[in-house]
Amino acid sequence: xxxxxxxxxxxxxxxxxxxxxxxxxxxxxxxxxxxxxxxxxxxxxxxxxxxxxxxxxxxxxxxxxxxxxxxxxxxxxxxxxxxxxxxxxxxxxxxxxxxxxxxxxxxxxxxxxxxxxxxxxxxxxxxxxxxxxxxxxxxxxxxxxxxxxxxxxxxxxxxxxxxxxxxxxxxxxxxxxxxxxxxxxxxxxxxxxxxxxxxxxxxxxxxxxxxxxxxxxxxxxxxxxxxxxxxxxxxxxxxxxxxxxxxxxxxxxxxxxxxxxxxxxxxxxxxxxxxxxxxxxxxxxxxxxxxxxxxxxxxxxxxxxxxxxxxxxxxxxxxxxxxxxxxx
Amino acid sequence: xxxxxxxxxxxxxxxxxxxxxxxxxxxxxxxxxxxxxxxxxxxxxxxxxxxxxxxxxxxxxxxxxxxxxxxxxxxxxxxxxxxxxxxxxxxxxxxxxxxxxxxxxxxxxxxxxxxxxxxxxxxxxxxxxxxxxxxxxxxxxxxxxxxxxxxxxxxxxxxxxxxxxxxxxxxxxxxxxxxxxxxxxxxxxxxxxxxxxxxxxxxxxxxxxxxxxxxxxxxxxxxxxxxxxxxxxxxxxxxxxxxxxxxxxxxxxxxxxxxxxxxxxxxxxxxxxxxxxxxxxxxxxxxxxxxxxxxxxxxxxxxxxxxxxxxxxxxxxxxxxxxxxxxx
Numbered sequence: 001x002x003x004x005x006x007x008x009x010x011x012x013x014x015x016x017x018x019x020x021x022x023x024x025x026x027x028x029x030x031x032x033x034x035x036x037x038x039x040x041x042x043x044x045x046x047x048x049x050x051x052x053x054x055x056x057x058x059x060x061x062x063x064x065x066x067x068x069x070x071x072x073x074x075x076x077x078x079x080x081x082x083x084x085x086x087x088x089x090x091x092x093x094x095x096x097x098x099x100x101x102x103x104x105x106x107x108x109x110x111x112x113x114x115x116x117x118x119x120x121x122x123x124x125x126x127x128x129x130x131x132x133x134x135x136x137x138x139x140x141x142x143x144x145x146x147x148x149x150x151x152x153x154x155x156x157x158x159x160x161x162x163x164x165x166x167x168x169x170x171x172x173x174x175x176x177x178x179x180x181x182x183x184x185x186x187x188x189x190x191x192x193x194x195x196x197x198x199x200x201x202x203x204x205x206x207x208x209x210x211x212x213x214x215x216x217x218x219x220x221x222x223x224x225x226x227x228x229x230x231x232x233x234x235x236x237x238x239x240x241x242x243x244x245x246x247x248x249x250x251x252x253x254x255x256x257x258x259x260x261x262x263x264x265x266x267x268x269x270x271x272x273x274x275x276x277x278x279x280x281x282x283x284x285x286x287x288x289x290x291x292x293x294x295x296x297x298x299x300x301x302x303x304x305x306x307x308x309x310x311x312x313x314x315x316x317x318x319x320x321x322x323x324x325x326x327x328x
Numbered sequence: 329x330x331x332x333x334x335x336x337x338x339x340x341x342x343x344x345x346x347x348x349x350x351x352x353x354x355x356x357x358x359x360x361x362x363x364x365x366x367x368x369x370x371x372x373x374x375x376x377x378x379x380x381x382x383x384x385x386x387x388x389x390x391x392x393x394x395x396x397x398x399x400x401x402x403x404x405x406x407x408x409x410x411x412x413x414x415x416x417x418x419x420x421x422x423x424x425x426x427x428x429x430x431x432x433x434x435x436x437x438x439x440x441x442x443x444x445x446x447x448x449x450x451x452x453x454x455x456x457x458x459x460x461x462x463x464x465x466x467x468x469x470x471x472x473x474x475x476x477x478x479x480x481x482x483x484x485x486x487x488x489x490x491x492x493x494x495x496x497x498x499x500x501x502x503x504x505x506x507x508x509x510x511x512x513x514x515x516x517x518x519x520x521x522x523x524x525x526x527x528x529x530x531x532x533x534x535x536x537x538x539x540x541x542x543x544x545x546x547x548x549x550x551x552x553x554x555x556x557x558x559x560x561x562x563x564x565x566x567x568x569x570x571x572x573x574x575x576x577x578x579x580x581x582x583x584x585x586x587x588x589x590x591x592x593x594x595x596x597x598x599x600x601x602x603x604x605x606x607x608x609x610x611x612x613x614x615x616x617x618x619x620x621x622x623x624x625x626x627x628x629x630x631x632x633x634x635x636x637x638x639x640x641x642x643x644x645x646x647x648x649x650x651x652x653x654x655x656x
Contacts, residue, residue, distance in 0.1 A: 048460070064482060094457055094464035100482025101436060105429040128491060129422055129454055130521040132376070136422035154392060154428025163456060165493035165516060169523030188493060193458040195497030199543055205533020215527055215543075 023151055026159055026184030027240075028232030030262055031287055033087035033120055035234075039323040040286060042122070042264065043082050044294025045091040045110065047071040051299050053311040068102035071095075075110040078298055081312045083117040085319050088158075090264075090292055093125035111156045115144050120158045122186060122264065128163030130170050138177035151181040159184035161242060161264070165199075168222050175226060175239060184238040184262070187223050189254060190216040192244025192267030216243075216250065220257040227261045234287055236262050243281070245273025245291070252280035255288065263289040268322075269296035275325040286327065293322055351479055354487055354512030355568075356560030358590055359615055361415035361448055363562075367651040368614060370450070370592065371410050372622025373419040373438065375399040379627050381639040396430040399423070403438040406626055409640045411445040413647050416486075418592075418620055421453035439484045443472050448486045450514060450592065456491030458498050466505035479509040487512035489570060489592070493527075496550050503554060503567060512566040512590070515551050517582060518544040520572025520595030544571075544578065548585040555589045562615055564590050571609070573601025573619070580608035583616065591617040596650075597624035603653040614655065621650055 024032075034040050049058065049067050056074050058066045079089065096107035114121045121144065127137040141160045145151025162174055164187050174185055190200050200216045210218045220241060227237030240262035243254045254263065263281045267273040268291050281289030300306040300318035309317070352360075362368055377386065377395050384402050386394045407417065424435035442449045449472065455465040469488045473479025490502055492515050502513050518528050528544045538546045548569060555565030568590035571582045582591065591609045595601040596619050609617030628634040628646035637645070 046461075092461060092464075094455075094461045094468070097468040098464040098482075100468070101429050101433040103482075104432045108429060126455070126457055126491075127422075128493075130519065133374075133420060133422045136420075136426040140422070140425040140428070154426075154431075163454075163491050163493050165456075165491050165527060166519045167521060167523030167526040167528075169521060169526075191458065191494045193495060193497060195495030198495040198497075199493060199527070199546075200495075201534070202530065202543060202546075203533040205531040205539070206529070211533070215530060218527075218530075 023145070023182030025182055025230050025232060025238045026178065027227070027230055027236045027238040027262060028234065029158065029182070030087065030120060030184070030290070031232060031234035031236055034287055034290070035285075037085065037087045038286070039086065039327050040282060040290045041086040041319065041322050041326065042088045042090050042290040042292040043078065043086055043297050043319065044124070044266075044292050045075050045078065045089055046294040046298065047074050047095055051302070053301060055311070064099040065102045068096070068099045068106040071099070071103065072106040072109055074298075075106075076113055077312055078315055079110070079114050079117055079119060081315045082297075082319050083114070083119045085316075085323065086119065088120040088122060088290055089114050090122045090124050090294075092294070093123060108155050111144075115156060115158075121156070122159040122161065122184075123155060123157035124161045126161050126163045126188065128166055128170060130166055131173065134170050134173035135177070138174045142174070142177045142183040143181035144183070145181065151183075153181070157183070159186060159238075159240070161186045161188065163188050164219055164222075171226065178238050179230075184240060186240045186242050186262070186264040187219065189219045189223065189241040190243045190247055190250050192246045192271055192273070196244065196247075216254070217257060220254050220261075223261050224258040227258070231260045234285075236260055236288060240264060242266065244271075245278045246271055248273070248277035248280055251278070255281055265289050265291045269293045278326070291322075291326060297322065351473070351510030353510055353558050353560055353566045354506065355555070355558055355564045355566040355590060356562065357486065357510070358415065358448060358512070358618070359560060359562035359564055362615055362618070363613075365413065365415045366614070367414065367655050368610060368618045369414040369647065369650050369654065370416045370418050370618040370620040371406065371414055371625050371647065372452070372594075372620050373403050373406065373417055374622040374626065375402050375423055379630070381629060383639070392427040393430045396424070396427045396434040399427070399431065400434040400437055402626075403434075404441055405640055406643055407438070407442050407445055407447060409643045410625075410647050411442070411447045413644075413651065414447065416448040416450060416618055417442050418450045418452050418622075420622070421451060436483050439472075443484060443486075449484070450487040450489065450512075451483060451485035452489045454489050454491045454516065456494055456498060458494055459501065462498050462501035463505070466502045470502070470505045470511040471509035472511070473509065479511075481509070485511070487514060487568070489514045489516065491516050492547055492550075499554065506566050507558075512568060514568045514570050514590070514592040515547065517547045517551065517569040518571045518575055518578050520574045520599055520601070524572065524575075544582070545585060548582050548589075551589050552586040555586070559588045562613075564588055564616060568592060570594065572599075573606045574599055576601070576605035576608055579606070583609055593617050593619045597621045606654070619650075619654060625650065
């Protein structure tokens with residue numbers, strides 16, 4: 001395993017240290033990356049054993065370790081293919097967790113490799129808990145600096161998706177860690193699945209200042225407050241939000257409600273969101289939103305349009321097509 | 329590492345298999361365990377390096393691997409101490425995740441050891457996501473059967489805490505896995521932290537059948553629907569709820585709203601909940617709720633009342649005192 005670092009976890013009990021002067025806040029780093037790559041595409045790393053290219057796919061009786069090795073090879077090749085094209089990648093923790101500790105070790109290697117190749121990483125792990133437990137999750141995932149530095153974490157991501165169900169107080173340990181390590185958050189505000197409205201669209205009927213707004217709107221206002229203080233020269237802070245492409249009308253309203261927040265937009269492509277749906281998330285400079293596609297890019301070889309080439313060429317062509325659709 | 333199993337993850341793409349005839353549903357297994365141990369105590373396994381007993385605590389420069397080894401030793405000793413006293417233990421995934429892949433490996437070993445010693449395990453990981461991603465989390469954590477069986481999972485827990493923020497549709501992959509592997513869920517309904525009301529207490533002002541109830545109540549009704557179909561001979565199903573001890577009035581109301589659901593009650597002891605607060609969760613037979621204490625038991629040696637004895641004796645005495653308070 002690669003993570004035998006010498007940072008004691010007792011550090012997490014200390015109050016956050018000021019960020020090292022060389023640490024640029026995540027919101028600014030993301031703006032720089034989007035401007036440099038001239039597009040907002042986020043490639044989702046969602047490996048599944050049964051969908052891997054034949055040349056990589058392990059046998060039906062493969063152990064967790066063999067599957068985790070295959071995930072690592074697959075993701076490294078994707079990173080090699082897209083690192084000069086896109087600003088950011090998004091590994092889905094669950095698919096690595098399904099393989100147990102071997103999968104979690106592969107996940108750490110994938111994140112480090114992306115960082116080495118100059119691509120930002122948002123870890124899609126949707127963690128959320130209270131107090132010191134939230135601090136432990138933040139320490140686990142947030143911080144892509146070198147070993148031994150305060151900006152180091154075992155999984156080494158630049159940003160993390162977090163679940164706000166337990167309350168706004170539970171986001172504070174995460175935002176503290178962001179401040180100390182130059183990393184960022186994407187708070188779930190409106191997810192892309194068909195049933196997301198069950199809680200998220202509920203209209204607040206309580207007698208208070210937020211009465212009459214939906215839970216998603218209530219959350220969006222909180223995200224704006226949290227991120228405004230870390231706003232960089234390009235106007236965006238380090239605390240962002242997740243708003244699904246499958247609800248374009250809400251995406252436009254959320255953009256207005258959170259003018260300083262980066263929005264991570266899932267649901268493009270395979271889940272039904274189109275380029276015109278997601279453009280509501282971006283400003284005139286092309287900043288303010290990153291648009292994720294997972295299956296549509298990493299398993300592009302399964303699409304008749306891209307079949308017949310090397311699988312990494314399919315990945316490359318699908319990425320270029322998505323960039324074209326979002327920037328033309 | 330211990331989890332080099334030969335169960336391919338492609339299994340997760342198949343429709344759920346019927347549970348093996350020998351698999352007793354989690355709701356029934358928990359009732360059997362509470363009746364056998366004659367108490368509802370759940371011991372929370374929340375190791376922190378800086379709080380470990382001196383005889384186990386690694387040095388300030390300990391690596392993640394050394395800390396993870398210490399967590400394993402600490403939790404094994406606690407399990408040795410409490411396995412004949414209590415029905416269930418609850419490892420907190422975050423504290424193991426903070427140590428990276430080594431921590432996640434220690435976590436798997438702790439769960440297996442508890443299972444070997446005859447104690448049920450609820451993994452407190454508060455996972456939640458959509459579709460195949462939720463299936464991957466379910467496969468990762470739910471299932472304490474032998475390797476190679478459908479009831480096997482790399483982390484091997486009997487039950488898992490899950491976050492319902494993304495919608496009720498996102499619980500289905502978890503309930504399917506419960507059915508296939510004889511495992512259970514505890515859905516977050518009302519958490520114990522001071523800020524839990526921000527979303528959870530919002531009164532639904534939407535024009536629909538659930539208008540006028542709080543989100544927690546809305547969720548509780550859904551949990552009752554989900555669990556009623558798996559109700560065992562003792563009256564409780566395998567899909568439970570988390571309701572904090574710090575809100576005793578709501579606990580009583582939730583008990584009425586979910587008559588078939590096990591309630592996992594955090595917040596006892598260190599967070600302020602008392603024995604009289606949590607009794608609202610249990611029926612006349614002492615079934616229906618499990619009451620968790622973490623710091624109050626595992627770090628009992630820090631309490632003047634238990635100081636001066638071997639640390640495992642402090643753990644034992646604190647456990648016996650809690651059992652006494654809840655059953656007298």
